[in-house]
Amino acid sequence: MKTFKNYYNSLIHHQKYVAKEFIFETTSLLFVKISPSKVNCYEMSNWGLKDQPMASLYQSHFKLHYWPYKQNRLVRNYLSTVGKFSLNWSHGYRLVTFANGSKSVFFKGMKITYTGRPKRPYPKKQVQESKTALNELRERKNAFQRLYYHRAMAGKRFEAAAVFEDDNKRWRTPKYVDVSQLPMDDVFKLQNVSHRKYIIDHYGIDAILATLDHHVIDSATIRGNPYDLIEVDIPFSNWRDPEVNQKGTYLRMVNPSTSEIHFEGVPNYDKWLARSREKDERDETILSPTVRAALAWRDNETRYAI
DNA sequence: AGGGAGATTATGTACGCCGA
DNA sequence: TCGGCGTACATAATCTCCCT
Numbered sequence A: 001m002k003t004f005k006n007y008y009n010s011l012i013h014h015q016k017y018v019a020k021e022f023i024f025e026t027t028s029l030l031f032v033k034i035s036p037s038k039v040n041c042y043e044m045s046n047w048g049l050k051d052q053p054m055a056s057l058y059q060s061h062f063k064l065h066y067w068p069y070k071q072n073r074l075v076r077n078y079l080s081t082v083g084k085f086s087l088n089w090s091h092g093y094r095l096v097t098f099a100n101g102s103k104s105v106f107f108k109g110m111k112i113t114y115t116g117r118p119k120r121p122y123p124k125k126q127v128q129e130s131k132t133a134l135n136e137l138r139e140r141k142n143a144f145q146r147l148y149y150h151r152a153m154a155g156k157r158f159e160a161a162a163v164f165e166d167d168n169k170r171w172r173t174p175k176y177v178d179v180s181q182l183p184m185d186d187v188f189k190l191q192n193v194s195h196r197k198y199i200i201d202h203y204g205i206d207a208i209l210a211t212l213d214h215h216v217i218d219s220a221t222i223r224g225n226p227y228d229l230i231e232v233d234i235p236f237s238n239w240r241d242p243e244v245n246q247k248g249t250y251l252r253m254v255n256p257s258t259s260e261i262h263f264e265g266v267p268n269y270d271k272w273l274a275r276s277r278e279k280d281e282r283d284e285t286i287l288s289p290t291v292r293a294a295l296a297w298r299d300n301e302t303r304y305a306i
Numbered sequence B: 001a002g003g004g005a006g007a008t009t010a011t012g013t014a015c016g017c018c019g020a
Numbered sequence C: 001t002c003g004g005c006g007t008a009c010a011t012a013a014t015c016t017c018c019c020t
Helices: A004-012 A073-082 A124-161 A184-188 A193-203 A205-210 A271-275 A291-298
Strands: A018-024 A027-035 A038-045 A055-057 A061-064 A086-090 A093-097 A103-105 A110-113 A162-164 A174-177 A214-222 A225-234 A246-254 A261-266
Touching: A004 A018, A004 A027, A004 A038, A004 A055, A018 A073, A027 A073, A073 A086, A093 A124, A103 A124, A124 A162, A124 A184, A124 A193, A184 A193, A184 A205, A193 A205, A205 A261, A214 A291, A225 A291, A246 A291, A261 A291
Parallel strands: none
Antiparallel strands: A018 A027, A027 A038, A038 A055, A055 A061, A061 A110, A086 A093, A093 A103, A162 A174, A214 A225, A225 A246, A246 A261
């Protein structure tokens, strides 16, 4: 397999104008000399030649003009072997990983050396974009690590507070749990739902939610029963900005027969999703920030019918 | 149209650093 | 000295999309 530099040299230094690299029976790259010192590289398939070059080759580097069509694996494999850099998506970012391990977001016309390193300087805008993207990915990872840490610690506290029936069983059910040993907010840290339930039963969901910042968005009385729609700041969420806690919307209601207070989680109100015409997007939100809309969502309706 | 390989994401372990 | 955190490295789960 010849490298970009091989093709560049063979065309520039000889009386040749075109060369073809065969990648797969339906895919090739066509190298065309368009000036005494510049070679364009086009993607070629059964459907013909792309009208825009994928890359332009120069003496010391090449420019990458677009993110290979449909993340074309064969082309990307070729680029990673021959170009010594790789292209990959991560959480919505198009990232280029260079031979020296550094990364940058992709941008049209980025210069890369034949050894697979960035030919700097890159435009300030893209440098900043890369910084932001890489930082977000790092923080996302760190947030998950914090989650695992606190989850494990809460798990240990639970184990210590619990007395188990039979330690040989794969699924151990606690015989007794001294919940008073457990801090209330472990309810947000324990992964096991049935373990969380001990804390909820002990403290009561009302008391737990009362410790959190929350406010009533809407109230309504339906058939004599009072309902509140409340928005709660969820702690320990792995939201990007620790100053901005994630919100959770709950319907608070009173069970008419037992007069127990009951909470039911509903999706947060999202204006944009609510306007969507796609059903599954509309399912991700309540259609308005009201008790009735929340009840309608629960009943899988668009309007609440008593 | 479906299978499956490769790509991406989720989940985790190990370990060292840092400040109280 | 230790709780808490960040990073590197590893593996499992899930998704995408190419190719037959």
